[in-house]
Amino acid sequence: MKLSRRFYNRETLTVAKKLLGKVLVHEFNGEKISGKIVEVEAYKGIADKAAHSYRGRKTKRVEAMYGESGHAYVYFIYGMYNCMNVVTREKGVPQAVLIRAVEPLEGLDTMSMNRYNKLYKDLSKKQIRNLTSGPGKLCIALSIDRTLDKQDLCGNILYIEERENNNNNFEIIESKRIGIDYAEEAKDYLWRFYIKNNPFVSKYMLSFCIYLKSFNFKWM
DNA sequence: CTACGGATTTTCT
C-alpha cells in the first residue's frame, strides 16, 4: 500500500519514526528500484537551526519544504551529492524528514551499477554494506537527483509504501543528527532515528557487525 | 577501530 497524503501531513517527528521499515521505491527506466528505510532525521523548520528553512528562510532551493506534504525535497550538497527528504506538515510549514539510509531490496544490479559499475554478485562485502548506507549513497544507487525535487510521492514515479509482509518488530534508536555541528543547541536534539542493529544504518555498530559475521552473513 | 583531509560545485551572504 502506497502511503497517503494523510500519512505525511502529521507532526514531523511522528512521520520520521513511522517511515522506518517502509519501502522507498523509484520507478526508473521501466524498473523498480527499492529499499527499506532504516535511518531518518527530522528537520523542524523555522525554529530548527539545523534546517535549511531556519528562521523562515525561503530560497529557491528550499521551496519544496513550503509546499504540500508528501512531496520530495531533493537538494545538492558538498559539490557532488544529492540528499532526499520527505516534506511533512501542512502547506506553508517548512518541515521535512531526511532519508539517511535504506536496505537494498529490488533492482540490486542497477544499484550496484550506479554505485560501482559492477553487478551485484561481483561486489565485495564492504561494497554491499556501503551500497545505500548514507543519504548521498542511496541517492546514487536509486538514481535520485534534483530533477525529482518537488516530485509528488503520492504519484507513480517516486513513492513510499508499506508492504504486506512488513516486519515491524524492531527497536527504534534515537540519537543526535549527523553533520550539523554549526547548529548550536539544535545539534543536540535527538531527532535522528534508526532501526537498532540494522547493518545498513550509516553509522552502524561494530559490535553487531562482529555478531553477524559469526553467522556468515553475506554482507559482512 | 578512529581521525583526518581532499574532492567538487551549488547555494547563500
Next chain:
DNA sequence: GAAAATCCGTAGT
C-alpha cells in the same frame, strides 16, 4: 568568498 543535512581513501592506534 565561504560553507555545506557527504563520501572515500589513507594513516595511525
